[in-house]
Amino acid sequence: MDATSPPTDNETRAMRRPSRRTWWRRNENWILGSLSMLAFLCFWEVAVRAGAVNPLFTSSPSRIVMTGFAMFADGSIYEHLQASGTEFFIGFALAVVVGVPLGILMGWYSRLNAVLEPFVSALYATPRIALLPLVVIWFGIGLGSKVAIVFLGAIFPILVNTITGVRTIDADFIKVARSFGSTDRQMFLTVALPSSVPLLLTGLRLGLGHALVGIVVGEMYGATQGLGYLIAVAGARFQTDKVMVGILLIASLGIALTELLRAIERRFERWRPNQRG
Amino acid sequence: MARPPKLDVRHVSLEHYNERTRQALAVLDDIDLQLQEGELVSIVGPSGCGKTTFLNAVDGLIAVTGGEIRVDGRLVDRPGPDRAFVFQHDSLFPWRTVVRNITYGLELQGRLARPDMQERARALVDLVGLKGFEEHYPHELSGGMRQRVNIARALAVSPELLLLDEPFAALDAQTREFMQFELMKILARAKATALFITHQISEAIFLSNRIVVFSARPARIKDIVAVDLPAVRTLAMKHDPGFVALESRIWRLIEEEAARTGMIAAA
Numbered sequence: 001m002d003a004t005s006p007p008t009d010n011e012t013r014a015m016r017r018p019s020r021r022t023w024w025r026r027n028e029n030w031i032l033g034s035l036s037m038l039a040f041l042c043f044w045e046v047a048v049r050a051g052a053v054n055p056l057f058t059s060s061p062s063r064i065v066m067t068g069f070a071m072f073a074d075g076s077i078y079e080h081l082q083a084s085g086t087e088f089f090i091g092f093a094l095a096v097v098v099g100v101p102l103g104i105l106m107g108w109y110s111r112l113n114a115v116l117e118p119f120v121s122a123l124y125a126t127p128r129i130a131l132l133p134l135v136v137i138w139f140g141i142g143l144g145s146k147v148a149i150v151f152l153g154a155i156f157p158i159l160v161n162t163i164t165g166v167r168t169i170d171a172d173f174i175k176v177a178r179s180f181g182s183t184d185r186q187m188f189l190t191v192a193l194p195s196s197v198p199l200l201l202t203g204l205r206l207g208l209g210h211a212l213v214g215i216v217v218g219e220m221y222g223a224t225q226g227l228g229y230l231i232a233v234a235g236a237r238f239q240t241d242k243v244m245v246g247i248l249l250i251a252s253l254g255i256a257l258t259e260l261l262r263a264i265e266r267r268f269e270r271w272r273p274n275q276r277g
Numbered sequence: 278m279a280r281p282p283k284l285d286v287r288h289v290s291l292e293h294y295n296e297r298t299r300q301a302l303a304v305l306d307d308i309d310l311q312l313q314e315g316e317l318v319s320i321v322g323p324s325g326c327g328k329t330t331f332l333n334a335v336d337g338l339i340a341v342t343g344g345e346i347r348v349d350g351r352l353v354d355r356p357g358p359d360r361a362f363v364f365q366h367d368s369l370f371p372w373r374t375v376v377r378n379i380t381y382g383l384e385l386q387g388r389l390a391r392p393d394m395q396e397r398a399r400a401l402v403d404l405v406g407l408k409g410f411e412e413h414y415p416h417e418l419s420g421g422m423r424q425r426v427n428i429a430r431a432l433a434v435s436p437e438l439l440l441l442d443e444p445f446a447a448l449d450a451q452t453r454e455f456m457q458f459e460l461m462k463i464l465a466r467a468k469a470t471a472l473f474i475t476h477q478i479s480e481a482i483f484l485s486n487r488i489v490v491f492s493a494r495p496a497r498i499k500d501i502v503a504v505d506l507p508a509v510r511t512l513a514m515k516h517d518p519g520f521v522a523l524e525s526r527i528w529r530l531i532e533e534e535a536a537r538t539g540m541i542a543a544a
Contacts, residue, residue, distance in 0.1 A: 176381075180356070181356045
């Protein structure tokens with residue numbers, strides 16, 4: 001084989017693209033998923049209209065949609081959305097700003113890790129919701145306590161995954177960098193940081209889930225506004241439609257943010273195999 | 278010879294201290310070896326005899342416990358820009374494209390402006406026969422192609438001495454043969470001085486001017502065999518009587534060592 005000749009069969013094998021699939025095979029999964037969802041909603045609606053179940057307990061798709069529209073129309077929903085959104089973004093942003101650098105430092109410096117690890121492990125193992133009464137004692141029932149509980153929920157998955165990411169760097173990469181005479185700083189920037197990105201992003205995604213739980217439970221426990229508060233109050237008054245609207249909004253928020261992070265993950269992991277599918 | 282050797286290894290010995298057993302293990306024993314500029318020398322020896330340790334010591338990744346190693350007269354005490362290492366596993370950074378992997382060493386050294394680095398990387402992509410794959414990521418390449426990038430990455434820093442640790446061990450037999458031929462051409466074009474380790478005797482003969490046979494651990498130099506084959510070699514040469522004779526001669530040397538340490542039963 002000449003240096004300028006195209007790669008041999010042996011060598012092209014790794015580069016061959018998957019063969020083009022038919023339209024149906026590409027879209028099969030989401031179509032089946034949507035159909036089953038639609039069937040479920042129809043069944044629900046029909047069951048309520050036929051009087052088979054009491055809408056007081058189950059509500060119905062049409063009632064939920066109507067209530068949702070009404071709440072947006074009269075503007076009563078906005079204060080709750082705004083409250084929950086503010087709590088979430090401040091709490092999550094703080095968790096990222098503190099968790100990522102601290103995780104990198106703890107992963108890199110084993111002494112620092114030894115000092116802080118017991119606290120992290122203990123708090124990670126504790127359901128953060130159990131701390132809620134304490135958090136309310138410290139920060140009151142306003143914005144502060146919710147930001148704190150979102151922060152506590154999100155920071156540990158971020159921290160733990162970032163630490164693992166930095167600690168599990170391939171020893172071969174370190175050797176390559178050393179062989180090229182890398183300084184500690186270069187080692188950190190060119191090896192430790194990029195190789196920990198995948199786990200760091202996984203940490204963000206897990207942290208997101210915990211943050212949402214934190215909002216809802218925090219607002220149910222003690223608050224004057226927010227989606228969790230809305231759900232709790234509506235539930236106490238048997239306003240099932242409103243409860244469902246609140247749940248749907250929280251779920252949509254969760255899905256949207258998770259998808260956003262997935263998109264970022266894909267963007268950062270272009271270099272990783274098996275990203276499609 | 279007036280010119281000082283490119284690599285000068287004098288009475289090098291190395292002991293590895295095992296923390297757990299609290300015992301010192303002699304790995305290298307009084308190794309003496311000189312490489313002239315442009316020479317291609319390979320090291321063969323029984324498995325586990327300390328070949329890789331020796332190469333790591335020459336790169337400055339491991340400190341020797343006795344003797345000294347000099348490259349162009351400069352004492353080796355840490356990795357330096359005058360040496361580059363081609364690792365057994367390609368160890369390419371999966372988050373860097375082919376070009377960015379090749380420029381890695383240059384980026385660390387910071388001696389060149391980015392456009393100059395790019396230009397050199399592209400020239401090397403050409404040299405190792407990967408034109409058109411500049412912006413590919415390692416996972417999009419086959420094993421042989423990744424090993425070419427690995428070699429290009431080492432050549433990029435224009436090392437005085439290239440150290441290769443079984444660069445083809447992970448490749449299938451066929452690709453390996455082709456890559457030997459490729460490497461021979463690449464090293465000739467780059468006018469490199471190289472020291473490499475291999476388990477495959479025919480590979481050692483094919484690629485080098487001299488072959489150093491290491492004894493079983495602690496490694497000493499058992500013999501140095503000159504390869505008197507034409508400088509330009511072809512894969513077909515592996516079947517020449519001269520080549521085959523050399524192969525069995527070196528094999529006998531290794532076999533002796535293996536038998537001596539009970540790795541195989543003595544005949």
